[in-house]
Amino acid sequence: MLELNVVEQVEQQLKQAIEQAVLAANLANQDELPEVILETPKDKNHGDYATNMAMQLARIAKKPPRAIAEEIVKQVNQEEASIKSIEIAGPGFINFFMDTSYLTDVVSTIFEQGKHYGETNDGGGEQVQIEFVSANPTGTLHLGHARGAAYGDTLANVMTKAGYEVEREYYINDAGNQIDQLALSIDVRYAQAFGEDKEMPENSYRGQDIIDLANQLAEEYGRQFLEMQESERLAAFREHGLNHLLEQIKQDLEAFRVPFDTWFSERSLYDENRVTGAVDALRERGYVYESEGAVWFRSTDFGDDKDRVLVKNDGNYTYLTPDIAYHQDKISRGFDQVINIWGADHHGYVTRMKAAIQALGYEDLLDIKITQMVNLFENGEKVKMSKRTGKAVMMKELIDEVGVDATRYFFIMRSNDAHLDFDMDLARSESNDNPVYYVQYAHARICSMLRQAEEKDVDIDATPDLSLLTAEKEVDLLKRLGDYPQVISEAATRKMPHRIPQYVFDLASDLHSFYNAEKVIDTDNMELTQARIALMQATRVVIEDALNLIGVHAPEKM
RNA sequence: GUCCCGGUAGCUCAGGGGAUAGAGCAACAGCCUUCUAAGCUGUCGGUCGCAGGUUCGAUUCCUGCUCGGGACACCA
Numbered sequence: 001m002l003e004l005n006v007v008e009q010v011e012q013q014l015k016q017a018i019e020q021a022v023l024a025a026n027l028a029n030q031d032e033l034p035e036v037i038l039e040t041p042k043d044k045n046h047g048d049y050a051t052n053m054a055m056q057l058a059r060i061a062k063k064p065p066r067a068i069a070e071e072i073v074k075q076v077n078q079e080e081a082s083i084k085s086i087e088i089a090g091p092g093f094i095n096f097f098m099d100t101s102y103l104t105d106v107v108s109t110i111f112e113q114g115k116h117y118g119e120t121n122d123g124g125g126e127q128v129q130i131e132f133v134s135a136n137p138t139g140t141l142h143l144g145h146a147r148g149a150a151y152g153d154t155l156a157n158v159m160t161k162a163g164y165e166v167e168r169e170y171y172i173n174d175a176g177n178q179i180d181q182l183a184l185s186i187d188v189r190y191a192q193a194f195g196e197d198k199e200m201p202e203n204s205y206r207g208q209d210i211i212d213l214a215n216q217l218a219e220e221y222g223r224q225f226l227e228m229q230e231s232e233r234l235a236a237f238r239e240h241g242l243n244h245l246l247e248q249i250k251q252d253l254e255a256f257r258v259p260f261d262t263w264f265s266e267r268s269l270y271d272e273n274r275v276t277g278a279v280d281a282l283r284e285r286g287y288v289y290e291s292e293g294a295v296w297f298r299s300t301d302f303g304d305d306k307d308r309v310l311v312k313n314d315g316n317y318t319y320l321t322p323d324i325a326y327h328q329d330k331i332s333r334g335f336d337q338v339i340n341i342w343g344a345d346h347h348g349y350v351t352r353m354k355a356a357i358q359a360l361g362y363e364d365l366l367d368i369k370i371t372q373m374v375n376l377f378e379n380g381e382k383v384k385m386s387k388r389t390g391k392a393v394m395m396k397e398l399i400d401e402v403g404v405d406a407t408r409y410f411f412i413m414r415s416n417d418a419h420l421d422f423d424m425d426l427a428r429s430e431s432n433d434n435p436v437y438y439v440q441y442a443h444a445r446i447c448s449m450l451r452q453a454e455e456k457d458v459d460i461d462a463t464p465d466l467s468l469l470t471a472e473k474e475v476d477l478l479k480r481l482g483d484y485p486q487v488i489s490e491a492a493t494r495k496m497p498h499r500i501p502q503y504v505f506d507l508a509s510d511l512h513s514f515y516n517a518e519k520v521i522d523t524d525n526m527e528l529t530q531a532r533i534a535l536m537q538a539t540r541v542v543i544e545d546a547l548n549l550i551g552v553h554a555p556e557k558m
Numbered sequence: 559g560u561c562c563c564g565g566u567a568g569c570u571c572a573g574g575g576g577a578u579a580g581a582g583c584a585a586c587a588g589c590c591u592u593c594u595a596a597g598c599u600g601u602c603g604g605u606c607g608c609a610g611g612u613u614c615g616a617u618u619c620c621u622g623c624u625c626g627g628g629a630c631a632c633c634a
Contacts, residue, residue, distance in 0.1 A: 043578075052576065058614055065614075090577035091615075136634070178634050203633075294632050305560065305630085312632040319634045347562050348629045372563060373628065414571070417563060419627060421570075433583070433596095441596050449593050456593095502572065505581080516589090516598040558596065 006105040007482040011038055011049070013081045014096060018053055021075035027061045027068055034060075040479075047087065047095030048479075054092040065092025103478040104466035110481065110538040115545050118484040122493050123164030129330060130156050132341035133253065134171040137245040138182045140209045141252045141395040143374045143422065144343050149395075150411035150551070151371050152341045153258040154497040157549045162492030167335075169262040171326060174242055175270055176319065181205065182245075183238040189214030190225060190237070207392065213244055252396050256404060257551045269325045275317060278325035278360075279310055287359045297324075302355035320349075324356040331362050339495070340368045369495060371416045378424045393424070402427040402434075405552045409436035412550045413501045435505055439543065440555055442508035446540040447556040449520050453533050456523055460537075464530035473514035474532075477539060480510050484542055497550070504546035511539055 015036040022028055034056040041050045054069035061068055069088040076086065082099045089095055110117045132152030135145045156166045173179075185204040189211050192198060200206060217225070217240060225233050253260070269275050279295065282288045287298045293313030297320075300307050310321045330338050342349070350368050357366055376383040376393050383393060398407055406427065413435070414420055427434075453460060469478065483503070491499040520532045544554040 039576090041577080042580080046577070050577085055576075055614065093577065095577095138634090173634075176634065181634090292632080296632095309632045314632080316632085318632065344563070344628055346629085351561080370562075375627090418571075419564065423570090426570095435582070437596055438582090441594080445594060445597080452593055498572085502581090509581090512597055513599090515593080516595095519593065521593050558594075 005482075005485050006102055006109055007485070010082060010098065010102050014038060014049060014083070014098075017076050017078075017081035017083070018051055018072065018094075020077070021072045022053065022057065024075040025071040027057050027063075027071060032060050041095065046089060046093070048098040048100070049096045050093045051096075052093060054088075054094060058092070068092065069094050100470075100475055100478075101467060103475065103482060104469055106478055106482045107466055107469075107534050107538045110541050111534070114541060115548075117541060118161060118488045118545060120162045120485050120489045120492070122162040122489050123159060126164050126336040127167070127334065128159060128164045128337040128339065129167045129169055129333070129335045130159075130339045130341065131169045131171055131330070133249075133258070134173070135249060136173045136178050137242050137249060138178050138205055139207050139245065140248050142392040143376055143395065143398060144371075146256065146395040146398060146407065147371050147374050147411045147416075147420065148341050148343060149253060149256055149258045150408045151369075151416050151497060154408075154412050154500065154550050155339070155341075155369075155492075155495055157551070158488060158497050158500060159492045161488050161549065164337075164492070167262065168260045169264055169330075170260045171264050171266065172246065173266050174246075175266045175322065177316070179238055179242065180234075182210075182241045183234040185210050186214050186217070186237040186241050187234060190217055193218035194223060194226065209245070209248070209394075210241075213241065216244075252394075255399060256395065256408070264326070264329075266322050266326065269322050269329070274325040274329060275322050278328050279321060281328070282310070282324070282356070282359055285359060285361065297352075297356065297359070299352045299355040299359070302351075302358050304351045304355050308352050320352060320356075323349075323353065324360075327353065327357060327366070328360060328362075331357065331365065336365065338366045340366065342368060342370055344370050344372045346370075367495070369416060372419045374420045374422055376422050376424060383424075398422075398424075405440070406434050406436050408551045409434065409439075409501055412497055415496065415498050435501070436552060437558075438512075439501075439504050439508040439547065440553070441558055442511045443540060443543045443547070443554045444556060444558040445515060446511070446536045446543070449536055450533065450540070453521050453529070456521060458521065458523075458526065458529055458533055460530075460533055462530050464534045465527055466531055466534065468528050468531040469535055471514075471518055473510070473517045474535060477507075477510045477514050477535060480507050481538060481542055484546075500546055500549050504543060504550075507539070507543060507546070511543075 015038060018036050019033060022033060023030065028034075034053070036051060036053060037056075038049050038051055041047060054065040054072060057068050058065045066088060069092045072094060073086050073088060076083065078086070082102055083096050084099045085097045087095045087097070113119075130152055133141070133145055133149050135141055141149070152168070156168050160166045181201070181203050182205060184201050185206070188198045188200050188204065193215050217237075225236060228236065279288065282297055287301060288310065289296050289298060294309045295311035296307045297310050298307050308320055309318050311317055327338075347370050350370075353368070354364065354366060357364060401424065410422070410427070411420070450460070469475070487499055487503045491497050518532070520529065520536060522529050547554045
């Protein structure tokens, strides 16, 4: 168990002091007492903390908020809660100006905890599985996949930091109709590689990746596949295609710094009769019927707008059926929480997937997060992203053009709920405007100062007198550093990893402001220099940690 | 028609039951004999899509409407 950090301790004390004051002033009795809500005002003139308690009590105490506020203020024990002064403002806010000496404890805490600073216990060791990307192995990863990869990976990192046990999984759709289409597509491209005039079938994959693959096979194996019987040849292409494309996907993800713990094969479900098992399980529970030669799942019993086919009248499963078996498997593995990250084009499956889980009698521990569309703009025009037109921009191209750091930062910076316009021209030509450089520069700047401090024989390891850190920009920086655990907590529990880049940008901004306002290394004032160097080291630790969470490097020089 | 996401500054977007709604970019004006100017400081810029409702208080929550994007196969 983690102990309360310094900021939490101070807030806790303040809340208690307010509660006691309200009771002492007879404004409410114990069970009427509203929860104390503390906020940190945006405007510094409104103090370090503010509470709306007086407004909340207006109805209970039947008095105007400002009068209530005055009574509360009279009763607050300032000393016990480290309060320097109190003001009443606006419609009845009570603003607290704290004795900010507590803030310097943040620096010592960061020194003690190092990269563990910011860890919280929100997860309490809960087992969480996050399944993401899971692109079909019928082509290479494109822009949309990159967004899901960045979001999922960062969410996993943040939740881990918040005390969850996270497992990352990729579901490989290596069975089903799309793999047959893949084999057919390779077949045509392979024949074309030998100059044969063969038409692409209707649902084929027309991307450059398949052409490349076919050419590669032609080069490596010569004409030998042409000698085979069609069924044998297609089977070979199916395996070659799968292996090659899956390998490609793995490489791309690795380059994008996205690791997975488990690669789950759809085929393994068939090998163990899990798919039939899932249909049987649904049937036993009475949610399966037959009609028009097909087998149906009565998902309308669970809020879906129509029933769904499980087995087509040609005897094949639909996409949904193995997916139900897969989710049955996931849930049976004993996770406390299962998170799926899907692209917006799959949102229509949310209801039926959740329906299936309910129909199977499982508790609803599935949370499906949707990442909205990414629109790519190039030369002022929207580029279509269809895999089948072959015009998609691949994740790898994007990385090569703008780099992993910028790409990841861009994707994670935005809420997953918002559509994203990715302007290639802007990313290419003006990448220096990218906020990621701003943050990285802050880190590099600190490293530079630390190097210089060493050259000038500043004793970096001395125990500094942190109470010297009282300048305005120092206090801003200290407060921001103190916010970090709270940011982690919200980003993890609300599954909003975009809070991290926002935070680290603000932190970098505080650092740059401080840097311009105060001189850190002053050989005539070693005590202050040591205190400031300590502050710089603490800031560096947090910037690096936050950047690590979003998968961006923290350079020591730029 | 049904469902999902969005509508906040000129642009790209944060935020979110409370006090004067924020940032970056763009525009304008300053700051390098001083630890990296990839930086800092300031100015300009808003009916938070519209209309009701809940509330002491709504840009935030609820309902309806509207605009934009997407999804609605016995494809995957």
